[in-house]
Amino acid sequence: MAQAESRLRVSDRDGVTTVEFVDRNILDEANIQAISEEISALIDRTETPKLLISFSNVDHLSSAALGALITINHRVRDREGQLRLANIDPQIYEVFVITRLNKLFEIHDTADEASASFA
Amino acid sequence: MGSNPTVIRDATRVELAKDRGLIDDVIERILALAAKHGFDAGSGFAIRLAIEEAITNAFVHGNSTMPHDATVTVEYRVSDCSVDVAVEDRGPGFNPDRLPDPTREENLSKPSGRGVMLMRAYMTEVVFNDSGNRVRLTYRRES
Numbered sequence: 001m002a003q004a005e006s007r008l009r010v011s012d013r014d015g016v017t018t019v020e021f022v023d024r025n026i027l028d029e030a031n032i033q034a035i036s037e038e039i040s041a042l043i044d045r046t047e048t049p050k051l052l053i054s055f056s057n058v059d060h061l062s063s064a065a066l067g068a069l070i071t072i073n074h075r076v077r078d079r080e081g082q083l084r085l086a087n088i089d090p091q092i093y094e095v096f097v098i099t100r101l102n103k104l105f106e107i108h109d110t111a112d113e114a115s116a117s118f119a
Numbered sequence: 120m121g122s123n124p125t126v127i128r129d130a131t132r133v134e135l136a137k138d139r140g141l142i143d144d145v146i147e148r149i150l151a152l153a154a155k156h157g158f159d160a161g162s163g164f165a166i167r168l169a170i171e172e173a174i175t176n177a178f179v180h181g182n183s184t185m186p187h188d189a190t191v192t193v194e195y196r197v198s199d200c201s202v203d204v205a206v207e208d209r210g211p212g213f214n215p216d217r218l219p220d221p222t223r224e225e226n227l228s229k230p231s232g233r234g235v236m237l238m239r240a241y242m243t244e245v246v247f248n249d250s251g252n253r254v255r256l257t258y259r260r261e262s
Contacts, residue, residue, distance in 0.1 A: 027171050028139050029179065060164070062171050063237055067230035074228070091164050098240045099233050100222040 007035050010042060016115055017042055018052045026058060026065040036068040040075055049081035050118045054111045056087035066101060073105065082106075084114035125248045125255035127203045130194035137178050137191075145193050146170055149204060152197040153258075162258060165241035166202055169256050172234040173206040181208025181252055201243075202258045212251030 009020040019039060026032060043049045053069070055061075069085075076083040086108045088096065096102040108114035133145050149170065150163050158166070174191060182189040185208075194205040221232045239245045244257040 027175075029175065030139070060167060060171075062168070062175060063231075063233035064175060066233060070228055070230040091161070095168070095237065098237065100227060104227050 006038060007031060008038055014115070016050045016052055016118055017046075018054060018111060018115075020054045020056060021058050024057055025060040027060055027062045029064055032062070032064050032068050036071060039072050043072070043075050043079060043081065046081075047079065049076055049079055051076055051081065052084045052086060052111060052114050052118075054087045054114075055085065055089065055092065056111075058089065058092065061092050061095060063099075066095070066099060069105070070101075082118055084108060084117060086111045086114035123248055124246045125205055125253050127194050127196050127205050127255065130196045130203070130205065133193045133195075135174070135191045135193060136188065142174055145195075146174075149195050149197065149202065152195075153202050156197050156199050156202075158202065158258075158260065162202075162260075166204075166256075166258050169238045169242050169245075169258070170204055170206070172238050173204070173254050173256060176234050176254075177206050177208035180213070181210040183210065185209045200260055203255065205253060205255045207253035210252050212248075212253075214251055215247050215254075 007022050009022060011018045019042065021035070023031065026035070043051060073083050083105070085105050087110060088107060093102070093107070096105070096107065106117065108117060135141050135145065146167060150167060153163060153166055174193065177191040182191065189209040192207045196203045215235055218235055219226055219232060221229065221236050226232065235245070238254070238256060242256045243259040246255045247253065
């Protein structure tokens with residue numbers, strides 16, 4: 001059965017869904033759209049989703065990717081869920097600081113810290 | 120008659136179709152040249168981000184009212200002192216001074232509107248032509 005290749009690695013543990021990216025660069029519009037749809041489907045699986053997005057493999061991120069994260073954040077909140085971001089490279093974290101999105105998202109240094117922070 | 124500040128003299132010119140492979144090729148070419156001229160990885164991160172935003176804006180917003188196969192022109196010149204890149208779309212242009220500030224509290228949760236702001240944050244200079252369909256990005260080496 002032909003299925004579009006996933007751009008994500010997904011794991012579930014203790015009620016937390018962790019998402020990692022296959023690609024090092026999250027820049028391409030079509031790719032971002034596919035990632036966004038895939039994560040949205042994961043959010044919609046549960047009543048009050050606990051979603052951890054890890055950027056451990058990511059070297060570059062565009063403003064379109066930031067936009068997708070904001071949309072994902074809205075979707076999680078609509079379902080009274082919680083979203084955490086983790087393992088963000090210092091250069092990419094700087095992009096969050098410049099755009100002040102570090103104020104919008106709950107960002108942790110490591111996935112373990114982010115996991116432990118879920119209420 | 121004033122000169123156009125977005126013109127790059129002796130630039131290499133590439134016309135791009137909306138194709139990820141072609142976009143990646145030109146960006147990699149510019150970054151390889153920048154590295155050859157001694158720009159470090161941090162500079163490369165900044166230059167890639169700004170070019171990426173400019174090209175995305177050109178295709179997604181600039182050419183939005185144009186035929187589907189409308190192209191985007193990229194011009195570049197790299198020297199030991201600076202990396203200059205101009206990106207031009209086929210659309211009618213826009214007024215970059217009218218963009219809302221995406222860092223204001225009321226705009227923080229809006230999913231779009233950060234591209235030009237990021238270009239300005241990471242480049243030494245960002246200049247638009249009068250009609251707003253062409254932008255010149257300049258990254259100068261810190262002296």
